[in-house]
Amino acid sequence: MGCIFHISKKELERAVIREGSILKGADGINSPSQDVAGCAAVGTPSQNFDKSESYHRAASEAIPGGVNSNVRLGNLPLCFASGSGSKLTDLDGNIYIDYALGMGPAILGHAPAPVTKAVEASLGLGQLFAGQHNSELRLARLLQTCVPSAELVRFGMTGSEMVQAALRVARAFTGKPGFIKFEGQYHGWFDNVLVNQSGPAGDVHKAFPLPIRLQTQGQSINATADTHVLPWNDEAAVARYLEENHGVIAAIITEPVMCNTGVIPPRPGYLEHLRAVCDKHNVVLIFDEVITGFRLGLGGAQARFGIRPDLSVFAKALGGGFPVAALAGRRDIMGLFGDGSVNQSGTYNANVVSLMAAVATVETLSEGNAAVYSRLEATGTKLIDGMREIAERRSIDMLVSGYGSVFHTAFTRDTEIYDYASHFRADAARQKAFIDALLKKCIRPTSRGTWFVSTAHSETDVDSTLSAVDEVLADPF
Ligand SMILES: Cc1ncc(COP(=O)(O)O)c(C=O)c1O
Numbered sequence: 001m002g003c004i005f006h007i008s009k010k011e012l013e014r015a016v017i018r019e020g021s022i023l024k025g026a027d028g029i030n031s032p033s034q035d036v037a038g039c040a041a042v043g044t045p046s047q048n049f050d051k052s053e054s055y056h057r058a059a060s061e062a063i064p065g066g067v068n069s070n071v072r073l074g075n076l077p078l079c080f081a082s083g084s085g086s087k088l089t090d091l092d093g094n095i096y097i098d099y100a101l102g103m104g105p106a107i108l109g110h111a112p113a114p115v116t117k118a119v120e121a122s123l124g125l126g127q128l129f130a131g132q133h134n135s136e137l138r139l140a141r142l143l144q145t146c147v148p149s150a151e152l153v154r155f156g157m158t159g160s161e162m163v164q165a166a167l168r169v170a171r172a173f174t175g176k177p178g179f180i181k182f183e184g185q186y187h188g189w190f191d192n193v194l195v196n197q198s199g200p201a202g203d204v205h206k207a208f209p210l211p212i213r214l215q216t217q218g219q220s221i222n223a224t225a226d227t228h229v230l231p232w233n234d235e236a237a238v239a240r241y242l243e244e245n246h247g248v249i250a251a252i253i254t255e256p257v258m259c260n261t262g263v264i265p266p267r268p269g270y271l272e273h274l275r276a277v278c279d280k281h282n283v284v285l286i287f288d289e290v291i292t293g294f295r296l297g298l299g300g301a302q303a304r305f306g307i308r309p310d311l312s313v314f315a316k317a318l319g320g321g322f323p324v325a326a327l328a329g330r331r332d333i334m335g336l337f338g339d340g341s342v343n344q345s346g347t348y349n350a351n352v353v354s355l356m357a358a359v360a361t362v363e364t365l366s367e368g369n370a371a372v373y374s375r376l377e378a379t380g381t382k383l384i385d386g387m388r389e390i391a392e393r394r395s396i397d398m399l400v401s402g403y404g405s406v407f408h409t410a411f412t413r414d415t416e417i418y419d420y421a422s423h424f425r426a427d428a429a430r431q432k433a434f435i436d437a438l439l440k441k442c443i444r445p446t447s448r449g450t451w452f453v454s455t456a457h458s459e460t461d462v463d464s465t466l467s468a469v470d471e472v473l474a475d476p477f
Contacts, residue, residue, distance in 0.1 A: 052090055099446070099465075176247070212224050289314050
């Protein structure tokens with residue numbers, strides 16, 4: 001059976017128009033609108049991936065691996081023609097219910113009208129001034145309003161670079177060199193933080209802190225000299241380590257909910273504990289809210305859990321699909337950028353189009369007292385509850401953990417995944433088979449089993465998704 005959901009006539013027309021205009025004349029790889037119309041009109045896809053595969057072969061001649069982010073290596077090499085709302089259309093005319101959402105940013109769905117309208121309006125204004133424009137202050141004020149700890153805000157383009165800005169300013173503020181990061185957490189692809197994110201779990205009983213595990217060839221071990229790795233969700237580990245090493249630790253950086261290794265909530269009291277030990281030892285607490293920001297609520301995880309970090313990094317959902325990132329935090333720390341003591345710079349920082357997209361995104365999410373979040377949460381919760389019910393009915397050890405707007409499926413007998421080591425025990429091969437089977441039914445979670453939900457996902461999407469999950473888990477799971 002092919003795709004099992006229905007697409008509205010309006011959505012179909014938009015997809016066809018976009019596909020036609022994007023691909024006209026592109027390498028003869030596709031003859032677009034005919035395929036899309038032929039497939040989508042009946043809601044049954046061509047169920048082959050020939051055009052994606054031939055695109056991938058051609059792209060591999062020009063682009064290493066045929067992809068522009070290593071995260072995209074190793075998946076079924078899909079090439080997309082367009083996205084609209086909760087759906088993506090690939091070159092073969094398959095239409096997916098998308099839960100990857102660009103790895104999180106598309107919180108309002110693909111091509112959301114308020115954002116595309118703002119971007120259209122921005123285009124005639126010019127893009128970069130090497131000077132200021134009004135949207136910077138508008139967005140900064142929005143962040144100050146939405147995010148409890150955002151006394152001052154600086155903008156950049158990516159989460160990776162703003163993480164570096166956070167670590168740099170924390171070092172300057174405390175006069176100390178080191179930082180603690182946690183096993184399994186991802187804070188971007190730069191050498192000093194890309195450690196112990198994947199691979200076998202460390203054994204704290206053998207070595208404490210955990211030995212640094214580089215994640216790519218070419219990575220500088222010297223760049224990790226100030227990086228200290230501990231297990232997450234372990235209060236005793238961090239307390240003990242800081243007691244002995246606080247003299248060299250400037251910062252603790254953590255995702256408040258671990259979202260790059262499953263979706264692992266903090267254990268009750270854990271974030272409070274981090275806050276307390278940071279206060280005790282003059283350590284800057286940095287929340288990496290690149291995923292949780294504007295996703296777990298308008299004020300991110302920090303508002304949801306009621307913890308005030310010293311600094312926080314935002315990206316992804318902040319821009320509704322456009323590239324923008326922010327570092328926000330305490331006036332006394334952030335002020336070091338303002339008096340020129342600490343450098344944070346970038347040609348494209350606060351460019352007009354990204355900032356106007358972000359303003360439109362945050363304003364849309366803020367409407368009606370941010371009422372959209374209860375709908376978002378309800379949609380995701382229905383998916384989570386539905387998947388749990390299916391797994392139970394079919395006696396399958398599938399654990400679904402997380403929150404309505406971002407959750408994770410794992411095949412494990414454990415009743416809780418609480419850190420990297422427990423995540424690592426889950427059956428990765430079964431997870432891959434599950435995701436691949438869903439993809440063939442045009443349901444697209446991320447390849448690592450994380451599901452992002454947008455405000456564009458509908459009840460019908462949820463029902464179609466649960467039917468597909470039920471079919472996939474029927475056999476051979
Ligand atoms: C928690 C977290 N921090 C930082 C980053 C890096 O952000 P970017 O990809 O925008 O550089 C990511 C990206 O996935 C992330 O999930």
